Amino acid sequence: MMPASSATLHVVATPIGNLGDLSPRAQEVLRTVAAICAEDTRHTGQLLSQFGIATPLLALHDHNEEAIAGRLVARLLAGESLALVSDAGTPLVSDPGFRLVRAARAAGVRVSPVPGACAAIAALSVAGLPSDRFVFEGFLPAKAAARRERLQRLAGETGTLVFYESSHRIADSLADMVQAFGAARPAVVARELTKLFETVLDGDLEALLAAVQADGNQRKGEFVVMVQGAGDDEDAKVAEGRRLYARLNEHLPPSTAAKLAADLSGAPRKALYGG
Ligand code: SAM
Numbered sequence: 001m002m003p004a005s006s007a008t009l010h011v012v013a014t015p016i017g018n019l020g021d022l023s024p025r026a027q028e029v030l031r032t033v034a035a036i037c038a039e040d041t042r043h044t045g046q047l048l049s050q051f052g053i054a055t056p057l058l059a060l061h062d063h064n065e066e067a068i069a070g071r072l073v074a075r076l077l078a079g080e081s082l083a084l085v086s087d088a089g090t091p092l093v094s095d096p097g098f099r100l101v102r103a104a105r106a107a108g109v110r111v112s113p114v115p116g117a118c119a120a121i122a123a124l125s126v127a128g129l130p131s132d133r134f135v136f137e138g139f140l141p142a143k144a145a146a147r148r149e150r151l152q153r154l155a156g157e158t159g160t161l162v163f164y165e166s167s168h169r170i171a172d173s174l175a176d177m178v179q180a181f182g183a184a185r186p187a188v189v190a191r192e193l194t195k196l197f198e199t200v201l202d203g204d205l206e207a208l209l210a211a212v213q214a215d216g217n218q219r220k221g222e223f224v225v226m227v228q229g230a231g232d233d234e235d236a237k238v239a240e241g242r243r244l245y246a247r248l249n250e251h252l253p254p255s256t257a258a259k260l261a262a263d264l265s266g267a268p269r270k271a272l273y274g275g
Contacts, residue, residue: 004108013090013116017195034080069103090118094138123190123224133159151180158229165223174209186228192221241267
């Protein structure tokens with residue numbers, strides 16, 4: 001589809017701690033657009049002043065985004081290029097911007113990324129957990145009951161789970177994860193990435209909970225919590241097959257019980273006799 005105007009909405013990632021992570025292209029785009037839509041104009045103003053960028057700022061946050069998206073799209077259609085940033089990292093990733101991007105795309109405006117820091121991706125890149133498949137869960141619900149229910153629903157997920165967490169809930173969330181996923185599940189807590197007190201702790205969930213409870217410093221700052229996925233499908237099939245075999249074996253000859261358990265679970269028959 002031909003763009004409806006020559007203007008572009010640039011979605012620009014900003015640093016998650018280290019100012020050196022604002023790319024030269026991001027600086028160039030932020031310097032040359034007509035205006036920058038920012039979650040917190042004061043916060044972004046401070047960032048821009050470090051780079052000598054004086055582009056006008058407009059507030060765009062969860063509370064006004066729906067209301068002003070139309071006006072911003074009108075400016076884009078009139079030929080003014082705009083940038084969208086959030087307080088830190090990549091806009092739209094647990095941050096505002098989705099409604100504006102959707103409205104711009106619906107109006108046929110070109111929307112183009114200027115990629116850069118994202119806490120989830122930075123954390124995965126240093127965690128040493130399988131990351132060929134991962135599930136980004138963002139922030140867990142603040143209320144304990146809803147948080148526990150969400151975690152229960154994720155217990156069988158086989159991809160690595162990625163959560164954002166804040167200092168005042170990190171210990172409670174890890175405790176709930178121990179309950180939902182089991183004490184032995186491997187996990188990594190990445191804290192204050194790219195900042196002075198960056199720490200990346202790995203271990204099983206129980207050990208990580210103990211480490212965070214034991215040291216108040218490990219509860220300060222910003223966190224990404226990553227939890228290895230549940231065992232792969234083959235493990236789950238064998239577990240189910242063994243469970244069935246044990247039950248059927250109480251009533252049937254072993255060879256019949258094994259054949260039925262293998263058929264029902266999909267596990268290989270010879271895997272059912274062990275353990
Ligand atoms: N859009 C951002 C991104 O691309 O990562 C995320 C915004 S979200 C409102 C903020 C959360 O991201 C924090 O509560 C924390 O979970 C995570 N986060 C941001 N910066 C971080 C950092 N330097 N180290 C660890 N986690 C960070």
